[in-house]
Amino acid sequence: MSRAAAPDDLAVRIRAATEWSAGHRLRHAAQSVAGRAYPRIFGMLREPSWLFFDLVFPILGMAAFVFLLRSRGADEAWISATILASALLTFWTSVIWMMAGQFRWERDSGNLTLYITAPVGLGAITLGMAIGGAVGMAIRAAIVITAGLLLFGAQYSVGEPLLLLVTLLLGVAAMYALGACLAAFFLVSGRQADHLGDLLNEPMQLLGGLFAPIRNLGPIGLVAIGILPLAPAADALRQIAVPQLAASGLLPVPVELAILAAMVVVFGILSRHALGYIERIGRSGGRLLTRAD
Amino acid sequence: MQTDATGFVERAPRPFGPLRGAAADAARSLIAAARLAWAIEGNWTEPFYLAAYLIVRPLAFLGLFLAVLSIGGNLHPESIGFVVVGQAIFQVVGAALQGPTQALLDDRERYRTIRYIFTTPSSLLPVSVGRALVKAAIAGISAAIVIGVGALLGMPLRAGGVDLPLLAAVLALGLLSIVGLGIALGAICVQLRNDAWGYPQAVAGSVFLLCGALFPLEVLPGALRAVGAALPITWWIEGVRRALLGTTSPGLLGELPTASLVALLFVGTAAIWLIAPRLFVLGIDRARDKGYLDRNTAS
Numbered sequence: 001m002s003r004a005a006a007p008d009d010l011a012v013r014i015r016a017a018t019e020w021s022a023g024h025r026l027r028h029a030a031q032s033v034a035g036r037a038y039p040r041i042f043g044m045l046r047e048p049s050w051l052f053f054d055l056v057f058p059i060l061g062m063a064a065f066v067f068l069l070r071s072r073g074a075d076e077a078w079i080s081a082t083i084l085a086s087a088l089l090t091f092w093t094s095v096i097w098m099m100a101g102q103f104r105w106e107r108d109s110g111n112l113t114l115y116i117t118a119p120v121g122l123g124a125i126t127l128g129m130a131i132g133g134a135v136g137m138a139i140r141a142a143i144v145i146t147a148g149l150l151l152f153g154a155q156y157s158v159g160e161p162l163l164l165l166v167t168l169l170l171g172v173a174a175m176y177a178l179g180a181c182l183a184a185f186f187l188v189s190g191r192q193a194d195h196l197g198d199l200l201n202e203p204m205q206l207l208g209g210l211f212a213p214i215r216n217l218g219p220i221g222l223v224a225i226g227i228l229p230l231a232p233a234a235d236a237l238r239q240i241a242v243p244q245l246a247a248s249g250l251l252p253v254p255v256e257l258a259i260l261a262a263m264v265v266v267f268g269i270l271s272r273h274a275l276g277y278i279e280r281i282g283r284s285g286g287r288l289l290t291r292a293d
Numbered sequence: 294m295q296t297d298a299t300g301f302v303e304r305a306p307r308p309f310g311p312l313r314g315a316a317a318d319a320a321r322s323l324i325a326a327a328r329l330a331w332a333i334e335g336n337w338t339e340p341f342y343l344a345a346y347l348i349v350r351p352l353a354f355l356g357l358f359l360a361v362l363s364i365g366g367n368l369h370p371e372s373i374g375f376v377v378v379g380q381a382i383f384q385v386v387g388a389a390l391q392g393p394t395q396a397l398l399d400d401r402e403r404y405r406t407i408r409y410i411f412t413t414p415s416s417l418l419p420v421s422v423g424r425a426l427v428k429a430a431i432a433g434i435s436a437a438i439v440i441g442v443g444a445l446l447g448m449p450l451r452a453g454g455v456d457l458p459l460l461a462a463v464l465a466l467g468l469l470s471i472v473g474l475g476i477a478l479g480a481i482c483v484q485l486r487n488d489a490w491g492y493p494q495a496v497a498g499s500v501f502l503l504c505g506a507l508f509p510l511e512v513l514p515g516a517l518r519a520v521g522a523a524l525p526i527t528w529w530i531e532g533v534r535r536a537l538l539g540t541t542s543p544g545l546l547g548e549l550p551t552a553s554l555v556a557l558l559f560v561g562t563a564a565i566w567l568i569a570p571r572l573f574v575l576g577i578d579r580a581r582d583k584g585y586l587d588r589n590t591a592s
Contacts, residue, residue: 053491060498064507065361072372074364082361098535108403191337203353204402212360 036128081147099179171233326423392425451539467529480576
């Protein structure tokens with residue numbers, strides 16, 4: 001059997017097609033980010049039931065905490081803080097299951113092979129997941145806050161809306177950057193990934209001081225505020241939106257903002273390395289592409 | 294060994310202990326399903342990590358509620374007891390209520406084995422019950438840990454010791470009732486195209502809010518309080534509180550004599566088991582006819 005000879009200029013043509021200018025690479029990455037973010041933002045228009053389930057759990061949890069506080073005759077300011085915490089929790093839940101657990105789910109449904117073989121970096125795909133997830137969750141968080149205002153009469157007094165916005169943006173960015181790191185970790189952890197997700201739920205809500213002041217955790221709270229984005233984000237948002245509870249804050253808001261900014265940078269760098277590692281071993285051995293269960 | 298006219302080997306029905314015929318088959322299926330459930334739920338990691346997982350998560354959950362409870366003032370031992378028992382028992386409720394649906398959906402979509410199980414002579418009912426019981430048993434370990442930690446935190450136990458006969462009666466009836474509700478829920482969820490995984494969680498979350506696990510029913514608005522008071526899970530948790538702590542909940546539920554509470558739980562459990570297996574068979578038959586047992590919703 002004769003074999004067709006490769007064209008002499010094949011290597012040159014491949015190089016020409018794959019050596020992109022910086023502008024081309026940037027455009028391509030931006031398109032990839034937008035492409036991956038799109039279904040996360042607009043998907044709920046096609047599946048409204050997703051929105052229902054994304055809302056029912058935080059609202060039920062919120063109601064449980066509010067009734068618990070009311071049974072103890074707690075200050076109404078804490079009820080407003082609980083509703084704010086429930087809104088923040090929608091982002092954290094999305095970070096666990098729609099960022100950290102996502103690549104594992106993609107592998108089981110067969111999409112990860114496509115991601116690995118496509119001429120798109122996992123970094124762009126992950127950034128698209130994060131941006132789409134954050135925008136989608138912002139809508140859900142707004143609905144949770146509205147439900148809290150209507151059902152439980154929550155009251156907020158935001159003297160510095162810009163500061164609130166910056167805190168929210170930094171908090172969400174830090175959480176999703178951590179989610180990108182965890183995505184790689186979950187993928188290599190096989191069957192343990194679901195349970196790891198569970199461990200990131202209630203224990204992190206406790207360590208993050210989401211529903212009660214992190215100050216009460218003592219030295220553990222200080223450690224948590226340095227490594228867990230949920231902690232400084234929840235503490236700072238509570239101080240800004242419910243000023244009556246400012247005294248319950250562990251650190252001043254500017255310090256917590258600086259911690260969040262540092263987390264965005266550190267987790268961003270770590271996730272870049274972790275995703276690069278996954279991409280490399282995924283392409284070379286194919287080991288990560290096989291189902292763990 | 295005998296062969297019939299078609300050449301198939303006729304086997305004498307194998308007994309299972311004192312059980313014969315269909316009951317023996319069901320018991321064998323249940324045990325096989327329970328062993329499988331242990332392999333899935335309890336054997337996913339090293340024993341050390343499993344133990345850490347079983348301890349960390351429920352204690353964090355408990356810590357979360359106690360932290361919130363402390364906002365309203367100093368923690369009283371009675372308040373700790375109320376929350377500890379409610380939260381511990383709800384670990385089992387959540388696992389048993391969601392267990393059958395998760396088992397059916399896991400077998401249909403994740404492992405894709407439900408069609409093969411269906412073609413065996415075994416019924417899916419004991420398979421689902423076996424899977425749910427193991428999930429409940431694993432959650433029971435967490436519940437015991439939570440109650441043990443509660444006791445260390447100063448939770449006052451019943452004067453004269455735990456009422457063991459009452460505890461055994463309410464635990465058995467409560468577990469039966471919740472597994473019954475779980476299999477009814479499984480029969481419904483297997484019909485669904487979207488979000489079948491989400492419904493059991495939503496039901497468990499709603500029950501958590503209504504059953505007085507964390508706070509007395511009196512805190513709930515009127516209509517929700519009535520719904521909560523009518524749930525067997527509410528009676529179950531109240532029965533366990535009386536057996537362990539020797540105290541009753543505030544309000545109407547607390548005024549109910551213990552014998553009446555157990556009788557109510559018994560009647561409720563009997564009613565559930567009268568309906569749930571029939572609903573399960575109907576649901577699975579419908580799912581088979583409609584081709585839902587081969588469905589993959591990719592959710």
